[in-house]
Amino acid sequence: TQTTRPQRILAAVQKNATRGDPRSVVKAIDQFCRHKEWAMNVGDEKGCILDSVVTEVNPATVLELGTYCGYSTVRIASLLPSHAKLITLEFDPGNAAIARQVIAWAGLADKIQLVEGASGDWIPKLKEKFGIETFDLVFLDHWKDRYLPDTKLMEECGLLRKGSILLADNVICPGTPDYLEYIRNSPRYKSQYFKSHLEYTKAEDGLEKSVFLG
Numbered sequence: 001t002q003t004t005r006p007q008r009i010l011a012a013v014q015k016n017a018t019r020g021d022p023r024s025v026v027k028a029i030d031q032f033c034r035h036k037e038w039a040m041n042v043g044d045e046k047g048c049i050l051d052s053v054v055t056e057v058n059p060a061t062v063l064e065l066g067t068y069c070g071y072s073t074v075r076i077a078s079l080l081p082s083h084a085k086l087i088t089l090e091f092d093p094g095n096a097a098i099a100r101q102v103i104a105w106a107g108l109a110d111k112i113q114l115v116e117g118a119s120g121d122w123i124p125k126l127k128e129k130f131g132i133e134t135f136d137l138v139f140l141d142h143w144k145d146r147y148l149p150d151t152k153l154m155e156e157c158g159l160l161r162k163g164s165i166l167l168a169d170n171v172i173c174p175g176t177p178d179y180l181e182y183i184r185n186s187p188r189y190k191s192q193y194f195k196s197h198l199e200y201t202k203a204e205d206g207l208e209k210s211v212f213l214g
């Protein structure tokens with residue numbers, strides 16, 4: 001019977017990466033997706049921009065919207081200080097099941113809380129469920145039509161503080177025009193575009209970094 005793409009990504013990690021070594025997990029996925037089969041991980045080029053933002057923010061609390069196979073989850077968590085916590089929301093149960101195993105292989109399960117379900121349902125519950133006040137960094141990488149409603153929801157739920165950073169993937173490809181329009185014209189945000197390429201391709205894409213001004 002046919003395996004899924006996430007199952008093939010996990011197999012590549014278990015074959016080529018060293019248990020407990022997050023960077024080898026990231027490298028194994030990038031090798032597989034560049035040479036064997038494309039997949040929608042943020043990838044190595046945009047991943048370097050992600051790394052620089054995470055290192056600069058040095059967040060104690062991170063929210064990731066869209067786990068997929070856990071590539072960016074592992075990439076972010078590997079750069080966090082010891083006490084820091086990362087919550088990642090994944091809608092698809094199949095993706096979540098693979099991501100849990102990728103995260104375990106990387107040895108980062110104690111830093112990461114993977115929550116299965118719709119971001120719109122879970123965002124209002126994060127404070128009570130995880131005792132979170134606000135997020136220092138949010139990585140938006142789920143569904144393009146949810147970037148704007150979920151950002152407004154995070155504002156309404158008081159999950160952002162003065163200085164919280166939003167980093168959004170795919171603002172060019174597939175593109176999130178309503179989100180860009182809102183975030184670039186709102187007086188409550190200061191935004192910056194990091195031009196890059198769609199993972200493993202030459203197509204243009206980029207990350208939008210926005211600071212919440214309160």
Ligand SMILES: O=c1[nH]cnc2c(O)cc(-c3ccc(F)cc3)cc12
Pocket residue numbers: 040041042066141142143144169170173174198199
């Ligand atoms: O749906 C997506 N969620 C999160 N990230 C994505 C991502 O980085 C790329 C793409 C994508 C881009 C081009 C294409 F031809 C097909 C899919 C989708 C998502």
Ligand SMILES: [Mg+2]
Pocket residue numbers: 040041042141169170
């Ligand atoms: Mg993406």
